[in-house]
Amino acid sequence: MSRQEIKTDKPESLWHILLTFLKVGAFTFGGGYAILPVIQQEVVNNKKWVSPEEFSDILIITQGMPGQLALNSAIQIGIRLRGIPGGLMGALGVTAPSVIILLAIAAYFYPLLRDNDYVQAIFYGLRPAVVALIAAAAVKMGRGILQGLNGVILCAVLLLIAIITQIHPIIILLVGGLAGMIVCKRGV
Amino acid sequence: MITMLLSLYWSFLKVGLFTIGGGYAMIPLMEAEVITVHGWLTASEFLDIIAVAEMTPGPISINAATFIGYTMAGVAGSLIATLGVISPSLVLLLLLSRILVKVIQNPKAANFLNGLRSALVALILLASFTLGQTAIIDLPTAIIFGLLLIASLLKQVSPLYFIAAGALLGLLLFPY
Numbered sequence: 001m002s003r004q005e006i007k008t009d010k011p012e013s014l015w016h017i018l019l020t021f022l023k024v025g026a027f028t029f030g031g032g033y034a035i036l037p038v039i040q041q042e043v044v045n046n047k048k049w050v051s052p053e054e055f056s057d058i059l060i061i062t063q064g065m066p067g068q069l070a071l072n073s074a075i076q077i078g079i080r081l082r083g084i085p086g087g088l089m090g091a092l093g094v095t096a097p098s099v100i101i102l103l104a105i106a107a108y109f110y111p112l113l114r115d116n117d118y119v120q121a122i123f124y125g126l127r128p129a130v131v132a133l134i135a136a137a138a139v140k141m142g143r144g145i146l147q148g149l150n151g152v153i154l155c156a157v158l159l160l161i162a163i164i165t166q167i168h169p170i171i172i173l174l175v176g177g178l179a180g181m182i183v184c185k186r187g188v
Numbered sequence: 189m190i191t192m193l194l195s196l197y198w199s200f201l202k203v204g205l206f207t208i209g210g211g212y213a214m215i216p217l218m219e220a221e222v223i224t225v226h227g228w229l230t231a232s233e234f235l236d237i238i239a240v241a242e243m244t245p246g247p248i249s250i251n252a253a254t255f256i257g258y259t260m261a262g263v264a265g266s267l268i269a270t271l272g273v274i275s276p277s278l279v280l281l282l283l284l285s286r287i288l289v290k291v292i293q294n295p296k297a298a299n300f301l302n303g304l305r306s307a308l309v310a311l312i313l314l315a316s317f318t319l320g321q322t323a324i325i326d327l328p329t330a331i332i333f334g335l336l337l338i339a340s341l342l343k344q345v346s347p348l349y350f351i352a353a354g355a356l357l358g359l360l361l362f363p364y
Contacts, residue, residue: 030346031248032210061285062210064292064301067277068247069210075281087282091274098246099270102254103263105240117364125332125358126239127232127323129350132336133242135316137212139341142309151306159310168225169216170206173307180303181296 012049012081014089020047021074021093026101032069035094036062039070043077050080070094150183192261193268199226200253200272207249207273208304214249214273216311218256219319228260231322243351249273328361 020042028035036059043049050058062072071094078090113119146152154176162172199221207214215238222228229237237259241251250270257269280288291297324333335357336350 025246027245029243029245029348031242034346034348035247061281061289061292064208064297065277065280065288066205066208067210067274067280068204068207068249070247071250071274071277072210072281075277076285079282079285084282088278091278094247095250095270095274098244098250099254099266101244101246102241102251103258103266105244106255106258106266107263110240118359121359121362121364122355123236123239123358124329124362125354125356125360126351127235127354128320128329128333129336129354129357130235130239130242131316131320131323132333132354133340133347133350134212134215134312134319135337136340138309138312138316141209141212141305141312145302145305145309151302154303155306155310158307159314162310162314166224169220169311170202172311173206173304176307176310177300177304180301180306181299183303 012086014082014085017078017081017086017089018093021078021090022097023093024070024074025094026097028070035070036073039073039077050077054080068094154179154183189261189264193264195226196257196260196265196269197272200257200269201275203249203253204273205276208301209308211248212312213308214252215319216308216315218249218252219315222256229256231319233259235319235323239351239354242347326363328357328363332357332361 024035024038024042028038040055044052044055058073058076061076062069065072071091074090074094075087076090078086078088080086082089142155146155158172158176158179161167161175162169203214203217203221206217219231219234223231223234237252237255238248240255241248244251250273253269253273254266257266259265261268292301320333324330332354336353339353340347340350
């Protein structure tokens with residue numbers, strides 16, 4: 001029997017699942033929406049672990065569930081390949097590089113560089129850049145989500161409540177969800 | 189120390205549990221927990237950490253959790269905060285995925301998620317205003333904000349380019 005045939009008969013090794021997601025976690029910049037296409041390329045096109053249809057099912061659950069996009073999809077792909085141990089390997093793979101890299105920065109590089117004038121200048125420019133990205137995210141999400149008048153009114157009312165009451169965002173999210181169940185009965 | 193670790197875990201668990209749809213959904217929650225509720229960081233420190241989380245590989249909220257956890261309680265803090273932010277995904281997807289798939293397909297749940305996403309838009313918008321007050325402090329920072337906001341609304345490119353542009357403009361325009 002050739003190697004190729006053995007490979008297709010056997011379930012995917014846990015080690016291989018871990019390595020695949022370690023690579024995704026270590027080399028993909030720009031957060032969840034940048035990571036998902038890389039995961040898709042890797043598991044659908046390169047490894048053929050899931051079909052394109054399965055991957056779009058995975059995406060629906062990924063986006064409707066709590067948690068990080070990359071993590072949610074890695075867990076689901078791991079589960080499909082090797083059950084719960086596979087899911088854990090997927091989770092470990094996308095998380096471990098972040099932890100190692102950020103620990104190195106937080107413990108070593110950041111304290112070393114923090115007081116440097118040029119680093120100060122970089123952060124002076126980075127802060128408004130990050131705020132611009134956050135504001136743009138709100139606008140883009142709004143364009144995609146707030147199609148009908150109901151959604152826009154709900155969003156505006158919740159914004160007012162959040163500004164006036166300074167209440168915890170979790171409460172606002174829950175109120176929004178409950179209002180959605182009432183308002184969106186006929187579709188948003 | 190134990191109390192700090194417990195409250196880090198609990199705070200980041202809440203962030204993970206209510207980050208639905210990924211990406212910037214976690215910003216308002218993390219801001220509330222880390223700045224408003226616990227006063228662990230100033231708004232400016234928080235923005236610096238988000239910037240670092242944005243320019244390093246991996247999911248932004250996991251990166252930020254590791255950094256904030258380390259700042260508050262060293263290596264143990266970073267591991268606990270990260271575990272907190274990934275716990276909801278682990279528990280829900282590993283143990284309850286079959287049930288939850290059915291729940292998500294229920295039209296009532298879809299409406300709940302639609303309403304929740306409307307709330308999320310409001311919260312992210314509000315977060316950009318409150319964080320903007322510490323980031324946009326003079327004319328150069330206002331210019332950086334304006335330019336990058338317009339650019340990111342017009343063009344769909346990786347956030348990494350905006351981070352690079354912010355860093356470069358910061359170096360050029362900083363009042364040394």
